[in-house]
Amino acid sequence: MEYYSHILTNADKIFEAHKLYAIEQKDGLINVYIYTLFEGYAFANGKFGSSCGGSNPALVVLRKDKDKFTVVKFQQPEDGDECGPSIKRMFPRKYAEEAMSDSGRDLGLEKQIKLNAKEWLKAKGRSESLSE
Numbered sequence: 668m669e670y671y672s673h674i675l676t677n678a679d680k681i682f683e684a685h686k687l688y689a690i691e692q693k694d695g696l697i698n699v700y701i702y703t704l705f706e707g708y709a710f711a712n713g714k715f716g717s718s719c720g721g722s723n724p725a726l727v728v729l730r731k732d733k734d735k736f737t738v739v740k741f742q743q744p745e746d747g748d749e750c751g752p753s754i755k756r757m758f759p760r761k762y763a764e765e766a767m768s769d770s771g772r773d774l775g776l777e778k779q780i781k782l783n784a785k786e787w788l789k790a791k792g793r794s795e796s797l798s799e
Contacts, residue, residue: 677718678707680787684779686769688762696739699727700762702769704776708784715788716798722776724766726757 688700706720728740745753755763785797 677709679709679715680784681705681707682780682783682787684776684783686774686776688758688766691759695730697729697731697736699729700758700766701725701727702766702774702776704774704780706777706780710795713795714798715784715793715795717780722770724754724758724769 685701685703704722709718
């Protein structure tokens with residue numbers, strides 16, 4: 668979410684959900700292959716709803732120091748004609764095809780974000796309803 672904060676500037680709260688393809692350890696680092704959906708929610712006219720967001724496959728590279736994980740690298744695919752080839756460079760072959768076919772499909776991530784938004788409103792004691 669921190670990586671996308673520059674495009675989520677009009678959000679009051681940011682939510683993220685993802686599909687995990689794999690976690691692999693390599694050269695002392697941990698590679699996490701995911702498809703992520705992130706949405707910024709904002710309050711407007713007595714409602715709380717999605718105001719901005721996006722989705723794409725991503726590679727998150729972590730380093731573990733004792734009990735703490737640090738993000739070393741976050742990589743998303745390039746735009747346009749380079750999207751497919753860049754996913755193939757980012758992901759192992761066995762996950763690249765699945766990641767490319769997941770684009771635009773309902774992976775249940777939006778449903779998870781809405782559930783998280785409802786829970787957040789409830790925990791904050793807010794009376795706004797969630798925009799559908």
